[in-house]
Amino acid sequence: MTAVTERQYQGQVHEHSRRLMAAWMDELSRAEAEGRPTGALMISGNCVELLRACHILPMFPEVTALQNAIRKKSLPLILKAEQAGYSSDNCAYVKADIGLFLDGGMGPGKPIPFPTITVCNYVGCNVYVKWFEHLADVSGSKLFMLDVPFVRTAEPSAADVRYVVSQLRELITLGESVSGQKFDIDELREILTHAARAEDGYARAKMLCKHHPAPFDAYFDAINMMGPINVLRGTREAAEFFDVAVAEFEGLVAQGLGPLSEERFRTVVEGPPPYPFYRSFRNLFARWGAVAVASTYSTVGGIWEWGFRHDPRRPLESIAEQMLRENLTNRSIVARYAQIKRYVEEWEADALVIHSIKSCRLFSAGQGDMRDYFTQKLGVPTLMVESDLEDPRYYAEAQIKNRIDAFFESLEHRKLVQSA
Amino acid sequence: MTPEQIIERSRELVAQPLGTVAERWKAEHPGGRTVAAYPVWAPAELIHAAGMLPLSLLGGGTSVELTHADARFQSFVCSIAKSTLELGFQGQVKGVDGLVFSNICDVARNLSSIYQRNFPGTFVEYLHLPQNSTSAAVGEYAAAELRRLAAAFGDAFGLTASPAALAKSIEVYDALRARLRALYALRIAEPHKLSTVELYTVLRACTLVPPEEGIGWLDVLLAELPRRAARARDRLRVVVEGAFCEQPPLGLLEVLEEAGCYVVEDDLLLGWRWFTTDVAGEGDPFERLGTAYVNQAVPSSTRHESRQHRSAGLIEKVRRAKADAVVFMPAKFCEPALFDYVLMKQGLEREGIPHLLVEFEEKMWTFERTRNEIETFVESMLFD
Ligand code: SF4
Numbered sequence A: 001m002t003a004v005t006e007r008q009y010q011g012q013v014h015e016h017s018r019r020l021m022a023a024w025m026d027e028l029s030r031a032e033a034e035g036r037p038t039g040a041l042m043i044s045g046n047c048v049e050l051l052r053a054c055h056i057l058p059m060f061p062e063v064t065a066l067q068n069a070i071r072k073k074s075l076p077l078i079l080k081a082e083q084a085g086y087s088s089d090n091c092a093y094v095k096a097d098i099g100l101f102l103d104g105g106m107g108p109g110k111p112i113p114f115p116t117i118t119v120c121n122y123v124g125c126n127v128y129v130k131w132f133e134h135l136a137d138v139s140g141s142k143l144f145m146l147d148v149p150f151v152r153t154a155e156p157s158a159a160d161v162r163y164v165v166s167q168l169r170e171l172i173t174l175g176e177s178v179s180g181q182k183f184d185i186d187e188l189r190e191i192l193t194h195a196a197r198a199e200d201g202y203a204r205a206k207m208l209c210k211h212h213p214a215p216f217d218a219y220f221d222a223i224n225m226m227g228p229i230n231v232l233r234g235t236r237e238a239a240e241f242f243d244v245a246v247a248e249f250e251g252l253v254a255q256g257l258g259p260l261s262e263e264r265f266r267t268v269v270e271g272p273p274p275y276p277f278y279r280s281f282r283n284l285f286a287r288w289g290a291v292a293v294a295s296t297y298s299t300v301g302g303i304w305e306w307g308f309r310h311d312p313r314r315p316l317e318s319i320a321e322q323m324l325r326e327n328l329t330n331r332s333i334v335a336r337y338a339q340i341k342r343y344v345e346e347w348e349a350d351a352l353v354i355h356s357i358k359s360c361r362l363f364s365a366g367q368g369d370m371r372d373y374f375t376q377k378l379g380v381p382t383l384m385v386e387s388d389l390e391d392p393r394y395y396a397e398a399q400i401k402n403r404i405d406a407f408f409e410s411l412e413h414r415k416l417v418q419s420a
Numbered sequence B: 001m002t003p004e005q006i007i008e009r010s011r012e013l014v015a016q017p018l019g020t021v022a023e024r025w026k027a028e029h030p031g032g033r034t035v036a037a038y039p040v041w042a043p044a045e046l047i048h049a050a051g052m053l054p055l056s057l058l059g060g061g062t063s064v065e066l067t068h069a070d071a072r073f074q075s076f077v078c079s080i081a082k083s084t085l086e087l088g089f090q091g092q093v094k095g096v097d098g099l100v101f102s103n104i105c106d107v108a109r110n111l112s113s114i115y116q117r118n119f120p121g122t123f124v125e126y127l128h129l130p131q132n133s134t135s136a137a138v139g140e141y142a143a144a145e146l147r148r149l150a151a152a153f154g155d156a157f158g159l160t161a162s163p164a165a166l167a168k169s170i171e172v173y174d175a176l177r178a179r180l181r182a183l184y185a186l187r188i189a190e191p192h193k194l195s196t197v198e199l200y201t202v203l204r205a206c207t208l209v210p211p212e213e214g215i216g217w218l219d220v221l222l223a224e225l226p227r228r229a230a231r232a233r234d235r236l237r238v239v240v241e242g243a244f245c246e247q248p249p250l251g252l253l254e255v256l257e258e259a260g261c262y263v264v265e266d267d268l269l270l271g272w273r274w275f276t277t278d279v280a281g282e283g284d285p286f287e288r289l290g291t292a293y294v295n296q297a298v299p300s301s302t303r304h305e306s307r308q309h310r311s312a313g314l315i316e317k318v319r320r321a322k323a324d325a326v327v328f329m330p331a332k333f334c335e336p337a338l339f340d341y342v343l344m345k346q347g348l349e350r351e352g353i354p355h356l357l358v359e360f361e362e363k364m365w366t367f368e369r370t371r372n373e374i375e376t377f378v379e380s381m382l383f384d
């Protein structure tokens, strides 16, 4: 069998995303000097549009944490936090963020400023509540707890929506006092129009992965789109970015090209990636010709592929609905089984890969049950490997490689038997 | 009954599988139902008002060998989550008709839906309790959430908690909690008259019997214990913090005292002692209970309170209980307790209050290392 190679396509998407994200980081680093207020937010089911409409520059500690991990800078920060008393068993994202502060990398006069306000969009993850309590404590910024009820009935109730909308109004009042500018609902509507366009583009891009071969890897390459959709959503630039991305992917589909020289296996990937070893982890799959055609991680900020869009005609209600309903983190792990099942069926995947993350119990606690469901109930070949998204100490490459190799070998064998 | 008999009876009850406790009550109450609440806060009033027996669901402790649950939950997940699921697999909660979980942490949340998937015949509800402590909308939301639970009981069991019944149950549980507060106050005043193992055992037993029965026990204890013959010793007065969910083994609590401490405050079974005073207000009982959950709450690692610093409640406990130090006792892998440890420890250090960290697991059975650590700590403090 010929060796599978990576097609160095990266193309415009990667570069374009990089440029947009760099511009945002740049803006952040100037915010303090320019006297612009900043607001820390979490990625999952966020209300970035509202901060934008309040003229507050959003900042995302999760993005800083993952960037430090990719640049292999996370371990010293984690160790700093552990020296200060954080447990080795707590989410390393938090530790890397607090470690950055302890290390002097965040705060007045630093490229990462202290947030003016800390808006904890408590959407699913309970660690968020702790993290932002700690961030508000070190930075002395005002903490706003935006409590979003977890989805525990078929649909969020009217009481849930009312509760979130009321808090959004209270956030607007706080935003006005911080920025000194009057909130304008029409401005929010315009921002939401851009948001909906970006959401549409992201969903279309994902749908293109139903093609054989998929034009991009919906796990490893989706990261290029996650910045624009989760961080820059609501800007014109983010909406235009997705126009470019979709056009590029459509071109690849027309040419029958995917990210690898050959697509031998189509997988659905569950769980965040090991950021400190992004590249090597990717290679372990690429050499088998395994391409992710869908992933759950790419939906932490929002599940757009089932059709939900922000609605400028119902601005606050639709923000509330998105926070409540249309993102992975605010839904139960068992609801995630249904999401994955749909991916496996509609995106015609051969297997499920579960990357179990020690840091993130939201994703991982109970994934053994998920494996049981997919293998025993549905007969979907399922691989489970364990490491971490931020802490390099939990990545055991040899062990992970062995498991991946054994899995795809048996999958290959199965394919051969089936085709015989 | 004498205090000794009550303590002995409590010991027996606590040692029994939850299913056995539930079955026995149901045998005495034909057609009755039981609903157990996972830590921390238990909506006991609501269960009681629907005519059911509220119980605490506290995992398997040392009694359950994991055979299925450890394939479902990874090694880095706390023990109580695994052993609770295992109780289901081993049939040890047969007789318990419903389970209620709430948003204390990501593990408990995932457990709730995984339990439901594996045991579709059991009624499982997940409550989202408010984390916003100051919004004008929080009372209305909390009341709606409690009404939702009441409606779910109605759908599942045909048993409803009417507003009148709920108001009555709030009174009953207020009475139980007032006595628990009094017992805690007694321990602060005379810790030699009531050991923590005893207090914990009785408290835990109170979560396994109808509240009216618990009230009877507590009345006896409050009347009799002050007369108990016991000699005060020279021990370190400590507050135990962090053991609000997974249950520390009794042996660990014993060791703590044997090694030279009086535990004068703790957060054991905190959810059953949630309100600092009787539930306030006059009107709709759902609203009263929901508002009290936020406004009359004890400080807890599982609820955000933006009106005070994370360490304030702990410092207040230390002062009120005239404690010398804090023993942090988080369960291994317990996210809320381990995160709070940092902010609380910093707060204590600012106030000059000494502290010690002792992690535990419910299935722990040797305590020698812990004994040494505590002894060293106590010595360093007492002979300073
Ligand atoms: S627990 Fe998971 S979702 Fe929560 S902050 Fe950590 S990595 Fe993010």
Ligand code: SF4
Binding pocket: B078, B079, B080, B081, B104, B105, B106, B107, B108, B245, B246, B331, B333, B334, B335, B336, B337
């Ligand atoms: S012990 Fe801690 S982590 Fe485990 S379920 Fe309880 S609160 Fe959650």
